[in-house]
Amino acid sequence: MVSHKKSGLQTIKFENPPVLTAWATIVGPKEGEGPWRSDFDWVLGDYEFGEKTWEMAESKLLRETVKLALSKKNYQPQDIELMVSGDLLNQITSSSFAARELQIPFLGMYGACSTMAEALLTAAMAIDGGYFERVVAAVSSHHYTAERQFRFPTEQGTQRSMSSQWTVTGAGAVVLEKGIYGGPRVTCATIGRIVDLGQKDANNMGSAMAPAAADTIKMHLSDTNRPSDYYDLIVTGDLGKVGSALVKQLFVKYGIVPEPNYSDCGVLMFNDTQDVHAGGSGCGCSAAMLCGPLLKKMMQGKIERLLLVATGALMSPTTSFQGESIPGIAHAVALENL
Amino acid sequence: MNTSADQLKKIEAQEYEDLVNQIKPKTPIVKNCIWAFMVGGLICTLGQVIMNFFSAQGLSKLDAGSATAVVLVFLAALFTGLGWYDVLGKHAGAGSIVPITGFANAIVASAMEFKREGYIFGVGARIFSVAGPTLVFGFAVSVVIGLIKVVFG
Numbered sequence: 001m002v003s004h005k006k007s008g009l010q011t012i013k014f015e016n017p018p019v020l021t022a023w024a025t026i027v028g029p030k031e032g033e034g035p036w037r038s039d040f041d042w043v044l045g046d047y048e049f050g051e052k053t054w055e056m057a058e059s060k061l062l063r064e065t066v067k068l069a070l071s072k073k074n075y076q077p078q079d080i081e082l083m084v085s086g087d088l089l090n091q092i093t094s095s096s097f098a099a100r101e102l103q104i105p106f107l108g109m110y111g112a113c114s115t116m117a118e119a120l121l122t123a124a125m126a127i128d129g130g131y132f133e134r135v136v137a138a139v140s141s142h143h144y145t146a147e148r149q150f151r152f153p154t155e156q157g158t159q160r161s162m163s164s165q166w167t168v169t170g171a172g173a174v175v176l177e178k179g180i181y182g183g184p185r186v187t188c189a190t191i192g193r194i195v196d197l198g199q200k201d202a203n204n205m206g207s208a209m210a211p212a213a214a215d216t217i218k219m220h221l222s223d224t225n226r227p228s229d230y231y232d233l234i235v236t237g238d239l240g241k242v243g244s245a246l247v248k249q250l251f252v253k254y255g256i257v258p259e260p261n262y263s264d265c266g267v268l269m270f271n272d273t274q275d276v277h278a279g280g281s282g283c284g285c286s287a288a289m290l291c292g293p294l295l296k297k298m299m300q301g302k303i304e305r306l307l308l309v310a311t312g313a314l315m316s317p318t319t320s321f322q323g324e325s326i327p328g329i330a331h332a333v334a335l336e337n338l
Numbered sequence: 339m340n341t342s343a344d345q346l347k348k349i350e351a352q353e354y355e356d357l358v359n360q361i362k363p364k365t366p367i368v369k370n371c372i373w374a375f376m377v378g379g380l381i382c383t384l385g386q387v388i389m390n391f392f393s394a395q396g397l398s399k400l401d402a403g404s405a406t407a408v409v410l411v412f413l414a415a416l417f418t419g420l421g422w423y424d425v426l427g428k429h430a431g432a433g434s435i436v437p438i439t440g441f442a443n444a445i446v447a448s449a450m451e452f453k454r455e456g457y458i459f460g461v462g463a464r465i466f467s468v469a470g471p472t473l474v475f476g477f478a479v480s481v482v483i484g485l486i487k488v489v490f491g
Contacts, residue, residue: 053454153451155418156468157427157434157443159370162363198351199358207358245361278363 005128008223010190010216017185017338018127018135018176024069025291026061027284028143028169034270039293040170041068047144047169055093058142058171062087063098065171066138069291073175077102080175081132084123086115087140087283088167089149094140104136113209113238114192114312115139116172116287117331121189123176124333133178140171141282150202150317163204165240166276168269172287184298184306190220190332194314199328202320206243206266206278209311212328213239214250216309220332221256228256232303235294236330237286237310238266240279265289286310298337306335374433377426381437385410407438414439418446444468 007013024041032043042064049057062085070077083102086109087094099106111118119137126132144154146167152158179185195215199208213236221228228234239247244264251257268289269280290308297303310333315326388409392402417423423443427434434440448467452460466473 148451152468153447155421155424155443155447155450157418157424157430157440157447159428159431162365197354199354204358204362207362211354242358242362246357249357249361 007188008219010193010219011188011223012121012125012191013188013224014124014128014186016128016179017187017336018124019179019181019183019185020174020295020335021177021181021183022069022072022075022175023173023291023295024065024072025170025172025288026065026068027171027288027292030143030166030274031168031170031269031280031288033274035268036289036293039296040288041065041292044169047142054142054144054148055089056097058087058089058094058140058145058169059097061142061169062094062138062140062171062173063101065140065291066098066102066136066173069136069138069173069175075134075175077104080104080134080136082107082123082126082135083138084109084119084126084135085138086110086119088112088146094142094145095138098138098140109139111310111329111331112312112314113141113281113283113285114310114329114331115283116237116290117189117308117310117333120174120176120186120308120333121191121331123174124186124189127176127178135176136173137176138171138173139283139287141167141169141284143167143169143282146282160277161201161203163201163206163240163242163278165205165238165266165278165281166270166274167282168238168280168285168288170282170284170288172284172291174291184295184335185338186333187336187338188224188334190216190223192216192219192330192332194327194329196325196327198325200320200323200325202315202317202326204242204278205281205313205326206238206240207246208313208315208326209328209330210239210243210246210250213237213243213247213309213311213330214254214256216330216332217251217307218254218256220307220309220334224334229261231305231307231334232261233294233305234262234307234309235268235286235289236262236264236266237308237312238279238281239264239311240266240281242278243311268293283310295335298335301337304337308333308335370431373429374431376433377430378433378437381410381434381439385437410437410439411442414442415446418443419450423447441469441472444472 085095266279452464
């Protein structure tokens, strides 16, 4: 029997939609030079953040972002019942090291760059399931920790491919609460399936993820029986310029027409002059855009209904070297001002 | 049944591959080649200048060559440490990777990167993580050439 909280094949709907009561984002210097500087809570002056290693800097970035989000509602870490968090590093150490300090019960997530949506929908399920009343969902990524894990040493004189993307240094944290407060609510979410059309180029992850994004959006719209213009904005996580051009082609194939209300966080994050080639990527890309400009616009009523479709490329350097193709995934989370 | 599904998947993947190739930005090959030619050429010219200098100081051709290599490797290591070589490499591509300076850059960049994991498991273990293949195949080829020389020489 299908649960009454499920709609269609892949979509869950929340009976009492959890509310986003507070959120925060801290980003790196390069992100601060982009078009959204004033929408981020804090732009770091450097990539070390007072730490000895980039890994610890990323963990601090995540920790401080969570603290900042909590402080907006005058909460202390002990007021939060659950932290759902993830990042890009091996064994998601940025998250677990942040949780070590915060001492909030912790569930680690890995969905590569799709983790923000994965964490949000998991947190929302935990609340609407009746288990928790106050949960924080957070993710981070750091340009240099990702570079050294997935690519080359940072001082290596390599030439980046034109289709490659720039991992965003940034973290986003959202406090979700049982729906007695005003604010944007998580009304439903679509859990994506892995779509792999055989793309192998780790320097072109937008292409690997675009089919997953199109698939999830298609499933979401058919599961919820909503037309694509139901949303003021459908925003994918980090397809970048190449991936979002591809996803538009796939929309045509699937008969979805989301333009002009479709965009991509990876395209939006940087200015063209910032030499990031195909745009931004990483968990922090969709997280910073969501917790910065997008939720701000929702509070101002400029966006009433937002579909965040965070996209992830679930490969590792090992599988890439072994010649395996890149499994793509995308999860969609609907945020609405009710 | 299964095979036709497989075939369909293959066709879909191929269709998508074609779409990707159509959309993804083209590598600016001509621009990259000009950059690589100019920078690579300049590095080699610099090497020649240094070599002429050492020769003029009375070193034999072989010794002058070795001394030149030492100087070039030192300069590349220094510029890597100062964070300049990767900026050059971004534009020059092969022009700054292929000369001996690129080899120095690969080693120093790795050493800098992995210093935080300590001197044994970081620097020691990972210093050749990028330059390693050059060494391995360099050695392999030298063995082959050695054998050829033994057999035919």
